Amino acid sequence: MSWKETLEDLDGRRERSAAMGGPERVARHRAKGKLDARARIAHLLDPGSFQEFGALVGGEIAADAIVTGSGLIGGTPVMVGAEDFTTVAGTIAPGSNAKRYRLAELAVRNKVPLVMLLEGAGFRPTGAHYGRTPTDLLAQARCSGKVPMVTGVLGPSAGHGALIAPVSDFAIMSRQGAIFTAGPPVVRESTGEEISKEELGGPDVAVPSGLIHNVAETDEDALDEIRRYLAYFPSSAWSYPPAQLSDDSTEPRATPELLDIISRDNRSTYDIRTVLDVVFDTPDWFEVQPGYGPAIVCALAHLGGHPVAVVANQPEILAGSIDTAAANKAAHFITVADSFHLPLVFLADNPGMLPGSESERAGVLRAGARMFAAQTTASTIKLHVTLRKAYGFGSMVMSLIGFDNQTAAYAYPGATMGAMSAAALGLASGAAEEVAAQLREMELLASYYSAEHMGFDELIRPEETRDALLTALRRGIFARQQVAEPVLRTAIVP
Structure with missing residues (x-):
């Protein structure tokens, strides 16, 4: 031929x-x-x-x-x-x-x-x-x-x-x-x-x-x-996420809008998505799995041009309580982000894990433990802000607990935390009204007490949120002084 x-x-x-x-x-x-x-x-x-x-x-x-x-x-x-x-x-x-x-x-x-x-x-x-x-x-x-x-x-x-x-x-x-x-x-x-x-x-x-x-x-x-x-990810675990730097993304920017979005009344709800719109580079962030476990919002965004993975409680759903689906969703999302070296930004505003017989039958503690294992073994940059409240195990899965390898941990003044809310503690202990009132007063001072004992790196004003996170992120990224490698995981997933 x-x-x-x-x-x-x-x-x-x-x-x-x-x-x-x-x-x-x-x-x-x-x-x-x-x-x-x-x-x-x-x-x-x-x-x-x-x-x-x-x-x-x-x-x-x-x-x-x-x-x-x-x-x-x-x-x-x-x-x-x-x-x-x-x-x-x-x-x-x-x-x-x-x-x-x-x-x-x-x-x-x-x-x-x-x-x-x-x-x-x-x-x-x-x-x-x-x-x-x-x-x-x-x-x-x-x-x-x-x-x-x-x-x-x-x-x-x-x-x-x-x-x-x-x-x-x-x-x-x-x-x-x-x-x-x-x-x-x-x-x-x-x-x-x-x-x-x-x-x-x-x-x-x-x-x-x-x-x-x-x-x-x-x-x-x-x-x-x-x-x-x-577009948010590197080509592999052997490289770091690609930055999209521009004049707009690198300039300091206050976030006074958060004063109107986030009420100081813990019982008032708001849409955490509006917070993401303000804090990150543009409102064009990418939400992952919005139709599942909506009590947590998982999103890919840019902060100062750098890709980040955001895990945020959603007060509009279950008052921000973390249920089984939300914890399972977040655990997977955190593991993916960590695998490809995306910094994690936790925005906490939750009263804890969702209680109740239905929640227990759904395996809420196991799912919560799965989320905790994912975030505490994460080796990437971790940034945390307690916006208003974070109680019990719900605070730990959101990377609030100290000595958990955070690059930075912040809270707003007046943020409440502890094993449970003052109202729940008063009811659980059968406290008299006078004692219950003292518990509520102590709760309001919790953020200052924690800051005085280095429970947070700093208390920040809502207007300072973006710039505080961006400064800490840039400092954390500076630690990338060696070649990226796949993450070695040693924890058994619950």
Whole structure:
């Protein structure tokens, strides 16, 4: 054969792979308001940056139902895989399993993020025996804590393929997404239950369960959010988060707005999100998992141009009490932030862990212990501000307790703290009104007593919040005088 014939043969094979499931199937897919696998990758990556591998795997089955390769997001290399639902329902066979394994292997080898875009029906019945062929999940698990892992669920995702989502740092779903151990046909055969894929694992199920962090309306929105999320992170645990310095971000700025937002009356509520709008560089911060455990707000933001991870009590929900879902959410978020060296900013305003029989049945103490283990073993920069109150174990999970390796710990004057509130202590002890009044007076003086004994580095005015945090952050960042490395964890997670 001549070079001309050889290369024409290669081009033909590539064209068959690029056609995915064929024009009719691709058209039906697009008619549902979805992007196809290749269009998803094109939307996610910087224009013209995609370099595919494994295009010829699968032979007549185009790319063996998963498009894999590398590209750039904001100029940073990433590895990306997109299941192709138009080709045998995006199912996994030995060839596509090998591609998925290679994808994750290269992410760790090259120290770059891994992005998986899911819409597939799990393993494909092929009759082939995998033997000791390594499963892709082994390589994906080895990415954890080493490179950022993000999953987009953009259609129904079942079985083995779906397992990358709970392993990931961040998982986002489109409104047409659904995720489950097994799809409706298998459920019907196994249990007799008749159920739709939306009822089985759509956003109304996957978000309340905590499996999926965020929801986007369309494929395009989900892909845009993935780009936005990754902008806060370094390419791997071997590097530090990228700063976005500008004149606006580096200038001192008072925050007098907080005097109007945060009432001195501990019983008055406010939206902690308005505090984040004021304290951080712009209101364009990124909230993670807003639909789960809303008593804590977890957000990615910039402070003085530096990416930070914010853990803040939400007084509008349960008066800021920390319930099981909120603690579990925060524990995962803290671990992800610490793994990639994002400084943690704790904004505390809570009356403690949520009490009550329902809360106990939900395992609130175990979840609280999980959050405590995450934050106390975190080796990244930790900054703390008690805005109004932080009681009992609720203060410890928010990094208030002394000698917990904080870079800085602040409180507002009049902030109350201790084992429990004066009102709760008076009721629990059966104190007379005169004693109860003394307890309340002592509570109001608690911040000064604590400051006098170095319980805080300083009491600050609300107007000083941003500048105090920024000064401490810059000082903490100066400690980065050695090469970044993955975090070694030794605690057993509760």
